[in-house]
Amino acid sequence: MVSTEEYDMLAVVGPTACGKTSLAVELAFAFDGEIISADSRQVYKGMDIGTGKDLQEYTRGNLCVPLHLVDIVEAGTKYNLFEFQRDFLDAYKKVLFNGRLPILCGGSGMYVESVLRGYRLLPVPENKELRVSLEGKSLEELTTILSSYKNLHNNTDTDTVKRAIRAIEIEEYYAKCAVEERSFPLIKTLVVGLDVPRELRRERITHRLHARLEEGLVSEVENLISMGVTPEQLIYYGLEYKYVTQYVIGEIDYDAMVHNLEIAIHQFAKRQMTWFRGMERRGVDIFWIDATLPIDRQVDIIKRKFHDKGAE
Numbered sequence: 001m002v003s004t005e006e007y008d009m010l011a012v013v014g015p016t017a018c019g020k021t022s023l024a025v026e027l028a029f030a031f032d033g034e035i036i037s038a039d040s041r042q043v044y045k046g047m048d049i050g051t052g053k054d055l056q057e058y059t060r061g062n063l064c065v066p067l068h069l070v071d072i073v074e075a076g077t078k079y080n081l082f083e084f085q086r087d088f089l090d091a092y093k094k095v096l097f098n099g100r101l102p103i104l105c106g107g108s109g110m111y112v113e114s115v116l117r118g119y120r121l122l123p124v125p126e127n128k129e130l131r132v133s134l135e136g137k138s139l140e141e142l143t144t145i146l147s148s149y150k151n152l153h154n155n156t157d158t159d160t161v162k163r164a165i166r167a168i169e170i171e172e173y174y175a176k177c178a179v180e181e182r183s184f185p186l187i188k189t190l191v192v193g194l195d196v197p198r199e200l201r202r203e204r205i206t207h208r209l210h211a212r213l214e215e216g217l218v219s220e221v222e223n224l225i226s227m228g229v230t231p232e233q234l235i236y237y238g239l240e241y242k243y244v245t246q247y248v249i250g251e252i253d254y255d256a257m258v259h260n261l262e263i264a265i266h267q268f269a270k271r272q273m274t275w276f277r278g279m280e281r282r283g284v285d286i287f288w289i290d291a292t293l294p295i296d297r298q299v300d301i302i303k304r305k306f307h308d309k310g311a312e
Contacts, residue, residue, distance in 0.1 A: 011104040014194035015269040017204040024105035034066040034095045038106025050240035076229040109275035118184040124173040196291040
């Protein structure tokens with residue numbers, strides 16, 4: 001691992017379709033690193049196309065960048081922030097044991113922030129009374145309720161009613177219950193943000209959506225259902241799995257699926273950027289670089305920053 005007194009880890013963040021994976025892989029080769037995923041959906045087995053795992057990007061000739069926290073739980077289950085923190089620490093320790101640099105990469109803002117700010121969390125039980133009181137409320141109403149909490153323990157992927165209700169459940173628990181904190185180390189991290197112009201981001205999202213549909217996204221959802229994952233469970237995951245499942249089970253037609261999904265992904269990317277800007281206000285320094293630069297130029301800029309704090 002390249003030694004430094006300044007940083008113990010690199011993190012690559014940014015909205016969907018900004019090029020995080022490609023940059024993280026190049027950095028892994030440049031720094032002799034291993035990548036730890038911070039994506040709330042890539043943890044699920046069999047959910048490959050819709051989550052954009054792009055596993056082929058981690059290989060160059062006979063060399064393959066080690067990847068952690070991808071394909072670690074079965075589709076149909078509900079992975080949460082507490083579990084992510086636990087699994088991240090295990091992966092982080094393994095990377096250090098291997099003598100390599102940990103590189104955290106992902107767009108799930110809360111997952112990233114829970115590591116960078118050392119959130120100390122415990123599992124949150126189900127609150128049946130609260131769930132009953134929230135029944136019938138729209139996603140917009142639930143989002144408004146969620147935004148009223150001062151502390152942030154929920155994650156950004158609240159693009160379905162059930163996920164929003166779970167996020168509120170978490171906030172209520174931490175607001176009303178005295179929780180004994182568990183320790184979580186503060187890791188000195190150079191956080192790199194990929195800044196992509198809004199219109200270019202929209203173009204990339206649209207192009208990638210159609211590419212994933214051509215790669216077999218619908219078939220992937222059909223296969224998951226045939227393996228026993230219920231439509232309700234898939235819809236819970238939101239975005240691609242929500243709308244493609246609705247199409248597969250006949251709730252919407254193909255054109256509506258594509259239209260609704262494209263809008264949802266654009267909105268999701270906007271929420272991601274809002275979250276990352278919020279992270280900055282909450283004390284996380286993000287070193288933004290131009291995502292349109294050639295990737296070797298991006299790596300050179302990051303190398304200088306990594307070795308000389310304050311370099312441009």
